[in-house]
């Protein structure tokens with residue numbers, strides 16, 4: 541648990557020091573913390589922009605990300621956490 545929190549903190553700090561990548565082809569994805577890792581992990585099999593078709597709460601996004609992990613998405617727990625948070629912020633349930 542402690543190790544996981546440290547990993548998450550390190551990842552968040554690292555992400556915060558990167559310059560905002562405003563220029564790329566994924567215009568459906570709004571800027572935000574976790575965007576880069578979402579693109580990295582979620583474009584392994586399909587466009588990361590498929591997420592823009594859905595609006596879910598955090599539990600709903602966690603379920604999608606868990607499904608993709610079962611499909612074979614390759615990332616650390618800290619990265620999956622960041623992706624779920626990014627998606628729940630960028631595409632929240634109405």
Ligand code: HEC
Pocket residue numbers: 578581582583584585586590591594604605607608611612613614623
């Ligand atoms: C290992 C391959 C793989 C990776 C990596 C992957 N996906 Fe998928 N994804 C799929 C496949 C296969 C489908 C279509 C079948 C399905 O719905 O499971 C899909 C479909 C989807 C859909 C549409 C589902 C629907 O029913 O409308 C969404 C949303 C999605 N993925 C989100 C993500 C997110 C978010 C990530 C990053 C965490 C991700 N995917 C990473 C394989 C992958």
